[in-house]
Amino acid sequence: MVRRLDRSTAAAVAAAARAQGATLFMALHAALAAVLDLAGAGPDLAVGAPVAGRGADSGADDAVGFFVNMLVLRTDTGGDPAPRELLRRVRACDLGAFAHQELPYEQVVEALNPPRLPGRQPFTEVVLVLQNNAAAVAALPVPNRWRAPGWRCCAPATPASNCWSRSRS
Numbered sequence: 001m002v003r004r005l006d007r008s009t010a011a012a013v014a015a016a017a018r019a020q021g022a023t024l025f026m027a028l029h030a031a032l033a034a035v036l037d038l039a040g041a042g043p044d045l046a047v048g049a050p051v052a053g054r055g056a057d058s059g060a061d062d063a064v065g066f067f068v069n070m071l072v073l074r075t076d077t078g079g080d081p082a083p084r085e086l087l088r089r090v091r092a093c094d095l096g097a098f099a100h101q102e103l104p105y106e107q108v109v110e111a112l113n114p115p116r117l118p119g120r121q122p123f124t125e126v127v128l129v130l131q132n133n134a135a136a137v138a139a140l141p142v143p144n145r146w147r148a149p150g151w152r153c154c155a156p157a158t159p160a161s162n163c164w165s166r167s168r169s
Contacts, residue, residue, distance in 0.1 A: 010024065013028070017087070024130065024132065025049075025130045027087060029094060030090040032047060032126070033075045033090060036077075036126065043079075045126075046074050046124045047073045047075065047128050048070050048072060048073070048121065048126065050068045050070055050129060051101045053069070053101070069105055070121075071097045071101055071105070072123045075090055077089075108123075109123070
């Protein structure tokens, strides 16, 4: 499920989080934890969070590619905490997890050897992803040797519109 926040809402949530020493991600994690608890998930929640990076000692310095590691963010919602208390708990949980983000998820799974169910991720069934980066736009010149007679580029090359159309001449 994807949810988008408009700029003003995101700014308001981020400002409220900063006032408590937390980040926008932590505030969204706290809100998700509250919703999951209210939906009956129970007070001991595990939410996955992908983090990008190779790690200082990963041995992948010379490798090319995109490296992602899954963190398990375990949150205690027991005792019906007030929103600020829940955010405090989430902040502590997230900081602890991020301090160990270089430990590969696969090693954690291998070491703990949880029961495995087909089609299910070990430890988590919910993943929280915050994408707060600007959309990338690439408008690259097309070399003449790539141009085909009768065709023209109809838009800048972007993820949403990388198209070519036949010229009407």
